[in-house]
Amino acid sequence: MWFPRLASDRVLRARPVDGPFALTLRQANAERLHCLNAAAEAEGLHRAMALADARAFCPGLLSAPADPAREARFLETLRRWALRYCPWVGVDGPDGLVLDVSGASHLHGGEAAMMRDMETRAARAGLALRCGLADTRGAAWALARHAPGIAPSGETRAALGPLPIAALRLDAGTVIALQRLGLRHIVDLAAAPRAPLARRFGREALARLDQALGHLPEPVTPRKEPPHYATRLSLPEPIGRSEDVMEGTARLLARLCETLAKHETGARRLELALRRTDGDDQRVELRLAAPMRDPARILPLFARGIEAADAGFGIDQLRLEATQVDALPARQIGGPQRIAGQGDGAGSFGIDDLVTRIGSRIGLDNIQRYLPADSHLPECAFNVAPAAFSPPDSGWAPPRPRPLRLFPPEPVTADGPAPPNRFKWRAMPLETLATNGPERIAPEWWLPENPGPAATCHRGARDYWQVQTRQGRRLWLFHTPQLPAWFVQGEFP
Amino acid sequence: MYPSLSGFPLRPSRVHEVCGAGATTFAAICAAQDSGPVLWVRPAWSVEILNPQGLCRFFDPARLLLAQAPSHEDALAVTEEALRDGSVPLVITEITRPLDLRQGRRLQLAAKAGGTTGLCLIPEGMGSNAAETRWRVSPCAAPLSMDSTRMRWEIIKNKSGTPENWEVLWDDTTNRLHVVSPARVGSGSSGAPG
Known part of the structure; x- marks a missing residue:
């Protein structure tokens, strides 16, 4: 299955546009067309054209930036959709899917009916789709891109013969070189002597040919399904008491924790959705302090949230999902490994x-x-x-004793670089008994932007003094020589 | 551990209170008496920072868990939960509003259920009658040495003892408290401790 305009179809599905439309991608410092719709192609535009040139050709062109990551996600969605046809579905390049339909086509009424079904459904979803069906993966690829249709079993060679060399998944340089030799169609290449070809173009060209004709195997590798951490419990009769909901949650949790244990992961965030008979949803979210998969430990943590949930006329479905999981390898209990501290x-x-x-x-x-x-x-x-x-x-x-409490600097009235003999702090008159200092701390000029509170850093260097007052308090004062002022910033034990 | 200080270390499974300018120091010294984790419940709106560089003089700040409570009720709820749970042997809470008897009693019951010690740092006069002991800690001047941590500890409420007072000193090298002098001018009884 080949989606020739996957990227632009995806965007146009959300916001249809009449007229030429293109997605652009920044490549080598220039905006180039990444994917176009049919109207744009009809205007004579093609992929990899610079956006400025395309605008010159077609002033009415609308464009939007492409998002390859979302395209890949969209293709993944399509892959999951294609699982309705057969269980072996792999992703093929950025815009193709490969399905191994051996033994599955009769379920959809034969190969032709199945292909029609695929095309109808894709068209209904607003996607351009071209399918090729053949004995080998390479041949199906060639058919989908160059002559959509079905190559009957055993007649791959005949079906591929008239197709151009480019249908063999070769790189562009090889294709041009082969064309210069006069090998324009696959049938020419298949008839040419192999040894000189292999010497000139390496193994790649012949391997692609053999794959297409079925001399070399090329299996379809379905992608592994990601583990699914959700369980659901539907009830014949609605329930309302929190004990009953807890009991239902316990059953769900046991199943969920089995899945977690199988994948050696632990839940970090859980979401319990309680669906009420009136169609409303009550959600209880639980964020765990550490990855966990022990139902007996997790269940009591739900108690508070379930108490607070409003059951309304009753709850008839519970769904528990681990929305965030972390790796939690199996660990020997009581072993020597302990977390320090x-x-x-x-x-x-x-x-x-x-x-x-x-x-x-x-x-x-x-x-x-x-x-x-x-x-x-x-x-x-x-x-x-x-x-x-x-x-x-x-x-x-710490290099020197540091105060136990720090506060935002509080100004005190004093002058001169030496600590004042008497000062007033928080409406308390204080008298200096002994001092220790100064300790100069300069701002960290090598950092572009100081992470500390700006108010204390813009005054430059600070000279810190420990001041023992006669009243008992031991304070940490500092003096800023650039803009002479005194502040209290901390209190010692 | 300190025969000359009655009531210290704090009696476990109880909630105690401390007020005065040296309350934070008192809490840090209490945390230094044990090696388990410590939960320190603080009001999230406070601008004062508990400085780990100062705390490390008393105990390893790696043992400390801070809970920033967005409101007074949350602070009390977190304290009660932690006291009842029992996995943190010492829970220190900074109280910002007067505790009534019901709140104090709930904390006391939670501490008893969990076998944990609670310590409330209260502003002067905001304690609850349910507290096991109430201390007033104020630093005092020690003219001879600059690094001294000399302070005056007074028990101003004691459910199972008498009010007393001492002058004490924290020793960094031995991680121990030294009793400098017994009570001289006590507000309560003048019974010589130890």
């Missing part, structure tokens, strides 16, 4: 569950831990990261 295995499991439960209330990102960062600025010397997504890290060694 998290105590033994059982203890860390308990914490993960607790983090999940708390996270379902205040948000999983609001449970954090400190990670050391490489900076001298006191407010940049650590990172705060969500605990569920970052392992703990030790290695805290």
Whole structure:
């Protein structure tokens, strides 16, 4: 199956356009046509033409940028659709599918009827489709692109004979060279002596010919289906009590966890959809602090969300899906492998569950831990990261004692580079008893943009002083020599 | 561990309270008494930062989990959940509003169920009557050495003991608390500890 205008058909399905339309892709610093619709081709435009030239030929041309990633996804969707014809469907290039329909065509009323069905359905979906059916994959490719139709079994050679050399999936240089030798059609190539051809063009050309004629095998490799992490439970009678919903969830969870265990993955985010009899959906989302696949541990975490769900006139379908999964290899229980800093295995499991439960209330990102960062600025010397997504890290060694609490710098009135003898901070008159300093900390000029709070960084270098007050508080003051001022930034233990 | 300090380390399965300028230091010293994980529940709107570079003087910040609670009720709910769960032996909560008896009692029951210790950092006078002990910690001046962490610890409420006070000092090298002098001018009893 070849979709000659897959990319533009995909875009035009969403937003139909009358008249010439083209998708452009930036190649080698120039916008070039990537895919065109029939109207544009009728205007004489062709692929790989520069957009500016195309506009000159056809002033009414509408264009849009192409998105190869979405095209690949669309082709994947089509591949799954094509599974309705046979179980062996592979992707062939950026715009083709290859189906191995041996033994499946009679289910659709024979090869011709099946092909008609494919074309009708594709046309209804707004896709241009050209099909070729032959004994070999190479021959089917050639037919789809150059002479759509069916080559009866055993007559591949006759069907391919009149087709041009380009139908053999050769690179453009080889095709031109063969044409210069006068080998314009496949039948010419097949009749030519093989040894000189192989010497001149290498094995590739002959291998393609042999594949098309069936002398060399070329199997269809169906893509592996990605694992599907969803389970569903339909109920004959609607239920409403949360105990019943929990019981239903437990059954779904057991099935889901079996799938997870088979693929050695753990759920990171689960979504439970409760479909009510009135057609409304209640969704319970659960974000887990660590990948998990143990139903007994996950189930209690759902309790809070299920309590809050509104059952209305009753729930008649439950669907549980793991919307995000992470690898979770099987692990020996009680083995020597432990996560550093998290105590033994059982203890860390308990914490993960607790983090999940708390996270379902205040948000999983609001449970954090400190990670050391490489900076001298006191407010940049650590990172705060969500605990569920970052392992703990030790290695805290401040060069000098640092305060226990830091606040945004609070100005105090004082002058001169030496710490003041008396000052007022937070409406408290304080008297300096002893000082220790200065410790100069300069801004990190090598960083383009300082990550720290801008208010404290734009004043340049800071001279820090530890100040012991007679009243007891031990404060961290700094003085900015460029713009003389004094601030309190922290308090020592 | 500290025979001269009655009531410290904090009695487990209970919720305690601490107020005063040195409350954070007190919490850090409590966390240093054990090696398990510590959950520190903070108000998310606070502009003050708990500095891990300062905490590492007392305990390894890798043990610390921070919970940024968006509201006072959330902070209490998270604390209760963590106390009841029992997988975190010490839960420290910064309280921003007065606790009533019902809230204090719920925390107390949760701590009992989970076998965990709770510590509430309260503004002066905002504690609940359900607290097991209430401490006031204030730093004091020590003119001789600059790096001193000399502070005054007072028990101002004690359900199973008498109010007392001490002057103590944290020793970085031995990771231990030193009692400098017993009570001199106590507000409560003047019984010599130890």
